[in-house]
Structures are given as structure tokens and as C-alpha cells.
Amino acid sequence: MTEPVYDQPALVESEFLQGLPAQDRVAILGVAQRRPVERDHFLLRQGDPADRVYLLAQGRLRLSTVTTDGQEVIVRYVAPGEGFGVAAALKDITYPVSIEAVENSLVMSWDRATFAQLMERYPRLAMQAMQTLAFRMREMQDRVRELQTERVERRIARALLRLVRQTGRKVETGVLIDLPLTRQDLAEMTGTTLYTVSRVLSQWEQAGLVESGRERVLIRAPHRLVTIAEDLPPQPTPDK
Amino acid sequence: MTEPVYDQPALVESEFLQGLPAQDRVAILGVAQRRPVERDHFLLRQGDPADRVYLLAQGRLRLSTVTTDGQEVIVRYVAPGEGFGVAAALKDITYPVSIEAVENSLVMSWDRATFAQLMERYPRLAMQAMQTLAFRMREMQDRVRELQTERVERRIARALLRLVRQTGRKVETGVLIDLPLTRQDLAEMTGTTLYTVSRVLSQWEQAGLVESGRERVLIRAPHRLVTIAEDLPPQPTPDK
DNA sequence: CGGCCAGTTGACGTCTTTCAACTTTGGTGG
DNA sequence: CCACCAAAGTTGAAAGACGTCAACTGGCCG
Numbered sequence: 001m002t003e004p005v006y007d008q009p010a011l012v013e014s015e016f017l018q019g020l021p022a023q024d025r026v027a028i029l030g031v032a033q034r035r036p037v038e039r040d041h042f043l044l045r046q047g048d049p050a051d052r053v054y055l056l057a058q059g060r061l062r063l064s065t066v067t068t069d070g071q072e073v074i075v076r077y078v079a080p081g082e083g084f085g086v087a088a089a090l091k092d093i094t095y096p097v098s099i100e101a102v103e104n105s106l107v108m109s110w111d112r113a114t115f116a117q118l119m120e121r122y123p124r125l126a127m128q129a130m131q132t133l134a135f136r137m138r139e140m141q142d143r144v145r146e147l148q149t150e151r152v153e154r155r156i157a158r159a160l161l162r163l164v165r166q167t168g169r170k171v172e173t174g175v176l177i178d179l180p181l182t183r184q185d186l187a188e189m190t191g192t193t194l195y196t197v198s199r200v201l202s203q204w205e206q207a208g209l210v211e212s213g214r215e216r217v218l219i220r221a222p223h224r225l226v227t228i229a230e231d232l233p234p235q236p237t238p239d240k
Numbered sequence: 241m242t243e244p245v246y247d248q249p250a251l252v253e254s255e256f257l258q259g260l261p262a263q264d265r266v267a268i269l270g271v272a273q274r275r276p277v278e279r280d281h282f283l284l285r286q287g288d289p290a291d292r293v294y295l296l297a298q299g300r301l302r303l304s305t306v307t308t309d310g311q312e313v314i315v316r317y318v319a320p321g322e323g324f325g326v327a328a329a330l331k332d333i334t335y336p337v338s339i340e341a342v343e344n345s346l347v348m349s350w351d352r353a354t355f356a357q358l359m360e361r362y363p364r365l366a367m368q369a370m371q372t373l374a375f376r377m378r379e380m381q382d383r384v385r386e387l388q389t390e391r392v393e394r395r396i397a398r399a400l401l402r403l404v405r406q407t408g409r410k411v412e413t414g415v416l417i418d419l420p421l422t423r424q425d426l427a428e429m430t431g432t433t434l435y436t437v438s439r440v441l442s443q444w445e446q447a448g449l450v451e452s453g454r455e456r457v458l459i460r461a462p463h464r465l466v467t468i469a470e471d472l473p474p475q476p477t478p479d480k
Numbered sequence: 481c482g483g484c485c486a487g488t489t490g491a492c493g494t495c496t497t498t499c500a501a502c503t504t505t506g507g508t509g510g
Numbered sequence: 511c512c513a514c515c516a517a518a519g520t521t522g523a524a525a526g527a528c529g530t531c532a533a534c535t536g537g538c539c540g
Binding site: 481482483484485486487488489490491492493494495496497498499500501502503504505506507508509510 | 511512513514515516517518519520521522523524525526527528529530531532533534535536537538539540
């Protein structure tokens with residue numbers, strides 16, 4: 001994992017470098033700093049000076065904040081090809097999240113000044129950064145709406161479906177969320193407790209919706225999960 | 241309110257035009273469309289095609305979404321000098337929020353293509369737009385954290401303090417939130433019900449913290465509200 | 481003057497958390 | 511290779527925060 005990084009599919013198809021000709025992509029990636037981060041290690045901690053813009057080349061990261069009284073909140077998982085730290089490097093003095101690798105990962109990064117120059121030189125890059133920010137903004141807004149209006153069960157369903165989209169891997173019996181994922185993690189994503197997550201998953205397991213074990217969730221019936229997430233009429237039983 | 245708009249303090253100090261020389265500001269504002277929106281009227285509705293970028297010159301707006309089952313969520317209030325619709329016009333086909341004037345207002349706007357040209361011509365404008373997005377992003381993240389980890393009372397305290405910062409007006413007995421604000425509005429900002437808001441405000445009124453009436457909230461002891469919002473040691477409780 | 485809208489408050493229900501005790505799983509070292 | 515241990519998960523019971531429903535008050539405006 002040392003040489004051929006520039007033409008990895010994750011980087012070529014990356015939202016981050018979208019719309020840029022191959023030669024510009026190479027130029028931009030060429031001046032990036034590269035750094036491997038091992039599983040369970042932190043790339044940086046909440047409160048560190050926000051001086052770099054990042055792009056994930058390989059692996060998987062988790063961004064989380066911890067409140068003053070110690071409660072953790074998972075802000076999001078980062079997949080290969082996604083940028084992160086853009087907003088912070090642009091606006092803040094320190095990063096508002098801690099960043100941990102949940103798989104062995106490789107991150108590319110530019111310091112703030114370099115990235116500013118790059119954006120100036122490649123306006124397309126600036127445009128992309130902006131669109132990404134706009135997109136994340138929208139996601140956050142949706143999450144606020146969810147938290148304000150929806151019950152726990154539905155929020156968990158949505159969280160799982162998001163994970164399926166981002167890191168789902170098809171297997172014979174369904175879609176596996178290809179990530180070590182504890183009850184606690186799900187709780188921190190949805191604003192509930194690990195106990196409630198455990199109860200909900202148990203119930204779904206009974207119903208044949210999912211199959212879950214230690215740090216592992218397999219979705220057996222994604223469409224039924226969707227009906228829970230969207231409050232559609234209960235599929236198999238058309239009574240009422 | 242028809243002629244001298246360009247040099248209004250709200251526009252000069254606007255985050256939106258920050259860092260631009262006066263003559264560029266005039267140029268940018270010069271090509272803007274201007275439109276008054278009367279109190280209780282909608283500038284646009286959730287689902288309308290997102291084709292314009294806006295800047296509020298005067299008045300006050302409320303951005304809100306309504307869920308499929310009819311529950312409303314207030315995303316934020318907009319004060320003079322603030323831009324809005326930037327993320328949507330950049331990324332989406334339709335606006336994700338409805339925008340209503342809570343006071344008689346005047347909005348400036350540019351269509352998407354014009355705004356793109358302006359950003360190209362005045363890179364500083366693009367930079368500002370980006371920083372604003374980054375800032376909003378951070379706010380949203382904070383709100384998610386709040387919703388996930390804090391009790392209703394504290395969320396209401398925080399919401400009021402935010403409103404104080406944005407639209408507080410000093411009067412003899414405290415700080416008045418200078419906006420028609422119902423219990424329902426506060427509930428939609430904090431993810432609770434108007435009943436709970438009413439109970440909390442009543443309780444605070446008993447304690448001499450606030451004074452509230454129909455569509456009106458006056459903060460008598462902001463510092464004590466802060467202790468509720470931040471969970472500081474339960475402050476030396478003076479008599480009263 | 482009547483109707484309407486915002487607000488208040490009690491009673492009650494329920495979703496979710498909290499606490500505690502327990503089981504299961506998987507990695508590690510003897 | 512197996513036993514052990516810590517971490518992850520499960521589940522019952524009880525408490526509590528908050529939502530829901532209903533009845534009521536009060537101010538405002540046509």
C-alpha cells in the first residue's frame with residue numbers, strides 16, 4: 001500500500017476530486033502528505049489545532065465528539081474518497097471532533113495554506129469542497145429533524161440503512177455492515193442507550209429482520225427495515 | 241425603505257460581504273433582485289426549485305421544515321446581513337425548507353448562474369460563502385449533540401440564549417427577545433411539545449428567571465439561564 | 481360581544497433510561 | 511490447545527422524563 005495510490009478507484013471516483021482532469025488530480029494528490037493510521041488509533045483529537053484538510057484514501061474512520069460530562073456522540077463515519085476536516089480548517093481554530101480509524105487506513109492531507117492555494121489554482125476543487133459542505137449540511141439538517149420528531153426504533157433503522165448504503169457488503173443471506181459496530185456505537189449515532197439498541201435489535205432478530213452478533217450486524221430484509229424507517233404501512237399484513 | 245439599501249449597516253457588516261471593498265459590495269448588491277416580504281408571508285416553500293441565493297437586508301425570517309406526518313421543525317431564524325439558500329442553490333434541486341417572514345422584510349437575491357459568476361469574479365465572495373457554510377455546519381453539529389445528550393429544560397435554555405444573542409434587546413428589567421415567539425415555536429426549535437415548554441417557562445417564571453406572555457419572552461436573569469444551559473454548580477440561590 | 485388564538489395545568493400513559501445481574505464471545509497466554 | 515478474562519451483549523424490573531389529552535383562562539380584534 002505504498003506505491004499506486006493516485007489511481008485507486010476510491011480516489012478517482014472521489015467526490016473530493018470530482019470533475020478534475022486526471023493530470024490535475026495527480027498534481028493535487030502529489031503534494032499531499034500521506035499517513036497510515038492503524039485500526040483503533042487516533043488521527044487527531046478533539047481540540048487539536050485545525051490546520052489540515054484531509055482525504056481518506058483507504059480504510060474507515062469514525063468522527064466523534066465527547067461532551068463535557070463524558071457522553072460520546074458519533075458524528076459520522078468516513079469512507080474512502082471522502083474529504084473531512086474541511087469545515088474546521090476553513091473556519092475553526094481547533095477540530096471539533098476526534099478521529100479514530102476503525103480499520104487500518106491511509107489518509108492524505110494538505111495544510112491549510114496549501115489547500116487554499118490549490119483551491120485558487122483549481123477552482124473546480126473549491127467548487128467541489130463547497131458542494132460537499134452543502135451536502136453534509138443537508139445531512140445534518142435531516143438528522144436534526146429525525147432527532148426532533150422520531151422515535152428511537154425508527155432512528156436506529158435509519159442509521160442502519162445509512163450504514164448499509166455507505167459500507168454494506170452483499171452476502172448470501174443479506175447485507176452485512178462491513179464494520180466493527182457495537183450496540184454502544186449505534187446508540188451514539190442515534191441518541192439513545194446501548195440497552196435500548198440491544199432490545200430493538202433483539203426484537204428485530206425475532207422478526208427475522210436482522211442477524212446480529214458481537215460487533216456485527218447483518219440486515220436480512222432491508223426493505224422491511226425501510227418500512228420501519230419510513231413508516232410505510234406494514235408490508236406483509238395489509239389489514240387496517 | 242426603497243432607496244439607500246447598499247450602505248445599511250446590516251449589509252456593510254454582513255458576514256456575506258465581509259472582506260470585500262465597498263465598491264465590489266455595491267457592484268454585487270447592484271445586480272441583486274430586491275423583494276419585500278410582508279410579515280407572515282412566505283418567501284418560498286419547501287419543495288420549490290432551488291434556483292436563487294439570498295441575503296436578508298431587513299427584517300427577520302424563519303426557516304422551517306415539515307415532516308411527512310405534519311410535524312414542523314424550525315431550522316433557524318435569519319437576521320439581517322445573513323445569507324440563506326446558499327447550500328440549496330449549490331447542491332439541491334429544491335429548497336429543503338419553507339421561508340416565512342416573521343417581520344416585514346427585504347431580501348436581496350441572485351439567480352444561481354449569476355451568483356456563480358460573482359463568485360468567480362470576486363473570489364473573496366466564494367471564500368465567505370464557504371466560511372459561512374462551515375460555520376452553519378458547526379452549529380448544526382452542536383445541535384445534534386444537544387439533542388442527543390441533553391434534557392429538554394437545558395435545550396430550551398440554550399435556544400433562548402441563542403435568540404438573545406441574535407435578537408435580544410436590552411430593556412430595564414432584562415433582555416427581551418425581539419420577535420413574536422410562541423410556545424409552539426420554542427417547541428419546534430428544541431424538539432419538544434408546546435406543553436412542556438409552557439411548564440418549563442412557568443417554572444422559570446416562578447423562580448424569577450424570565451417573564452413571559454403571549455408570543456413574548458423576557459429574560460430577567462441571563463446568567464442564571466446560562467447555569468441551566470451549561471450545568472454549572474447550582475449558583476448561590478438568592479432570595480427574591 | 482363573541483370567537484379565536486395562545487397559554488396553563490392536572491391527570492394519565494408510555495417510551496426510554498437506569499440499574500443490576502447475568503450470559504456470550506473472542507482473544508491471549510500458559 | 512485449553513482455560514481464563516475482559517469486553518460485548520442480553521434482559522428483567524423499576525423509575526422517570528416527557529408526551530398526550532382535556533378542560534380551562536385570558537386577551538385581542540373585528
